[in-house]
Amino acid sequence: GAVVSQHPSRVICKSGTSVKIECRSLDFQATTMFWYRQFPKQSLMLMATSNEGSKATYEQGVEKDKFLINHASLTLSTLTVTSAHPEDSSFYICSARDRTGATTQYFGPGTRLLVL
Amino acid sequence: RKEVEQDPGPFNVPEGATVAFNCTYSNSASQSFFWYRQDCRKEPKLLMSVYSSGNEDGRFTAQLNRASQYISLLIRDSKLSDSATYLCVVNRGGSSASKIIFGSGTRLSIRP
Numbered sequence: 001g002a003v004v005s006q007h008p009s010r011v012i013c014k015s016g017t018s019v020k021i022e023c024r025s026l027d028f029q030a031t032t033m034f035w036y037r038q039f040p041k042q043s044l045m046l047m048a049t050s051n052e053g054s055k056a057t058y059e060q061g062v063e064k065d066k067f068l069i070n071h072a073s074l075t076l077s078t079l080t081v082t083s084a085h086p087e088d089s090s091f092y093i094c095s096a097r098d099r100t101g102a103t104t105q106y107f108g109p110g111t112r113l114l115v116l
Numbered sequence: 117r118k119e120v121e122q123d124p125g126p127f128n129v130p131e132g133a134t135v136a137f138n139c140t141y142s143n144s145a146s147q148s149f150f151w152y153r154q155d156c157r158k159e160p161k162l163l164m165s166v167y168s169s170g171n172e173d174g175r176f177t178a179q180l181n182r183a184s185q186y187i188s189l190l191i192r193d194s195k196l197s198d199s200a201t202y203l204c205v206v207n208r209g210g211s212s213a214s215k216i217i218f219g220s221g222t223r224l225s226i227r228p
Contacts, residue, residue: 034216043203043220044160093159105216107159 002028004096006108013084014116020080021111023094029074030096034105035067038091050077074099084115119143119217122204126223133194137222139187139204148207149180151189153200154221160203163189191224199226 003026013019023033031052036044048058048069056069068080077096081088091112095105122139129135141149149166164171166178166187177190187204204219 036218044218046215046217049215091157104162107161110157110159112157 002026002096002098002106004030004094004106004108006092006094006111008111009109010112010114012114012116015085016083018080018082019084019113020078021092021094021113023077023079023096023108025075025096025098025106028096028098028106030077031074031099032097033071033077034095034097035069035077035079036093036095038093038110044093047079081113084113086115089113089115117142118220120204120206120219122219122222124220124222126225128225128227129194131194131196131226131228133226134190134192135194135224136191137189137202137204137224139189139219141185141187141204141206141217143206143208143217144185146185146206146208149187150205150207150216151176151178151187152203152205152218154203155200160205160218163202194224194226196226196228199224 005024007022033050035047038044047062048056050056050069050071052071052074058064071077091110093110094108120141151163152160153163154160164173166180168180170179175192179188201221201223203221206217208215
């Protein structure tokens with residue numbers, strides 16, 4: 001199956017710093033990438049939909065100025081958590097859909113963020 | 117009310133047992149349906165798509181009832197390796213703007 005990577009897999013940072021998470025589709029071109037957040041024992045919550053070459057679409061309640069998304073190429077999307085706070089500590093997962101527009105999403109392995 | 121609802125469990129069943137999970141969705145315009153499996157601290161992985169006619173993949177059988185907006189997953193002859201959280205997933209629409217909504221998951225634990 002298609003492969004999606006995320007980097008870093010785990011990050012610990014101090015409150016107030018910014019953290020960038022990369023999501024890459026390794027063997028296909030992804031026109032659309034999705035960013036999810038998952039708190040312990042809860043389901044994945046869609047944060048935003050990232051389309052290559054255009055602005056991301058954010059879900060209600062997600063601050064676009066806090067969670068900056070850039071999808072500059074067909075294989076890379078980045079999520080930057082700006083001025084992170086302890087409540088931003090979570091499991092961030094990206095997924096990608098290929099150019100054919102098929103509904104199957106391929107998930108990255110996730111990034112575990114801990115803000116101290 | 118959540119758009120996709122699942123019994124959170126946990127289901128604790130002995131190896132070899134048959135176990136069934138249910139899921140309901142509220143958006144009648146939903147177009148496609150899936151079951152994902154998520155192991156602890158890992159990303160979700162697609163288990164199987166769900167079709168109106170029902171479909172089977174080895175020990176796993178999925179059913180969809182559009183009239184009742186209900187999806188089910190049946191696992192027969194359960195194995196220890198089946199222990200995981202099973203996520204019911206609904207795709208709202210078929211366009212490029214479609215969104216996938218995840219249920220909160222049902223935890224399954226298989227005991228020896």
